[in-house]
Amino acid sequence: MPALDLYLIRHGLAGEHGTYANDDERPLTDEGFRKTRQVAKRLHALSLQFDIILTSPLVRARQTADLLLEAKLAPALQVTPALAPDGSLHEWLAWLESWRSLETKALALVGHEPNLSLWAETLLWGKTNSVLTLKKAGVLGLTLPEQTPIGNSTLFWLTPPRFLL
Amino acid sequence: MPALDLYLIRHGLAGEHGTYANDDERPLTDEGFRKTRQVAKRLHALSLQFDIILTSPLVRARQTADLLLEAKLAPALQVTPALAPDGSLHEWLAWLESWRSLETKALALVGHEPNLSLWAETLLWGKTNSVLTLKKAGVLGLTLPEQTPIGNSTLFWLTPPRFLL
Numbered sequence: 001m002p003a004l005d006l007y008l009i010r011h012g013l014a015g016e017h018g019t020y021a022n023d024d025e026r027p028l029t030d031e032g033f034r035k036t037r038q039v040a041k042r043l044h045a046l047s048l049q050f051d052i053i054l055t056s057p058l059v060r061a062r063q064t065a066d067l068l069l070e071a072k073l074a075p076a077l078q079v080t081p082a083l084a085p086d087g088s089l090h091e092w093l094a095w096l097e098s099w100r101s102l103e104t105k106a107l108a109l110v111g112h113e114p115n116l117s118l119w120a121e122t123l124l125w126g127k128t129n130s131v132l133t134l135k136k137a138g139v140l141g142l143t144l145p146e147q148t149p150i151g152n153s154t155l156f157w158l159t160p161p162r163f164l165l
Numbered sequence: 166m167p168a169l170d171l172y173l174i175r176h177g178l179a180g181e182h183g184t185y186a187n188d189d190e191r192p193l194t195d196e197g198f199r200k201t202r203q204v205a206k207r208l209h210a211l212s213l214q215f216d217i218i219l220t221s222p223l224v225r226a227r228q229t230a231d232l233l234l235e236a237k238l239a240p241a242l243q244v245t246p247a248l249a250p251d252g253s254l255h256e257w258l259a260w261l262e263s264w265r266s267l268e269t270k271a272l273a274l275v276g277h278e279p280n281l282s283l284w285a286e287t288l289l290w291g292k293t294n295s296v297l298t299l300k301k302a303g304v305l306g307l308t309l310p311e312q313t314p315i316g317n318s319t320l321f322w323l324t325p326p327r328f329l330l
């Protein structure tokens with residue numbers, strides 16, 4: 001498999017947990033829209049470009065992914081259940097390998113905590129210790145090597161949104 | 166000990182290794198000065214403020230620390246051999262604890278690779294795996310908890326300089 005840059009992006013600020021009967025439908029707040037749009041603009045100004053944006057099916061994630069697409073960070077967006085809060089690491093890794101085999105160079109994934117930071121730790125360390133702080137609308141950048149990514153990946157970027165405004 | 170934010174900053178781009186009889190005197194290049202000054206300005210624009218900047222005694226590190234001071238990121242700068250390339254983690258940790266006992270809130274340390282990223286890994290995971298990529302003039306931000314920092318710290322920031330311009 002070729003090496004790949006993987007950008008894990010947490011959804012923006014959403015309404016309070018419990019305010020929607022179905023938590024999957026909880027949307028971004030006005031502030032969440034505003035800050036996430038600023039983050040997307042800054043990522044574009046930094047010349048970031050993804051082959052595709054892949055997102056969790058939950059509303060707050062899809063809205064975040066839409067803002068990234070609007071900022072022209074990728075030519076397309078795809079929704080995948082593997083990125084939902086109940087997605088398993090095993091399922092996610094199998095799915096990631098299918099993208100690697102397509103020779104993508106840079107993938108952006110929009111999803112949820114604690115999954116994103118724990119999956120990143122598994123790629124970096126082969127296990128988790130909850131040491132990576134990924135804020136809402138924050139970004140985490142990993143390089144996956146040609147070999148198996150678990151325990152062999154490296155971290156080149158981790159930023160809260162306040163440093164992207 | 167109170168919690169503390171620790172910013173590890175790698176010196177900027179310097180001349181080729183081997184171009185100076187004494188490697189400790191190797192200075193930043195013109196490009197190194199320019200990019201490091203831009204990084205310092207951006208850190209100031211992001212409202213970062215350190216209680217003090219502590220630097221390795223090597224010229225390329227001291228010049229980097231001087232640019233941070235010029236950008237008003239801290240009221241003072243101090244030179245310490247513990248941050249030199251041959252500084253030991255043991256010596257460095259003892260010295261760090263003395264700063265923690267002074268109730269500093271945010272320390273900036275200017276030093277060298279691979280020391281900075283390996284020391285960060287020791288604080289995060291209790292051991293090293295060389296997974297953190299810290300570029301010249303890049304920044305790494307850790308939060309040290311009240312308890313012993315080894316294996317208990319968290320990472321909130323890691324950025325190459327190209328995302329700070």
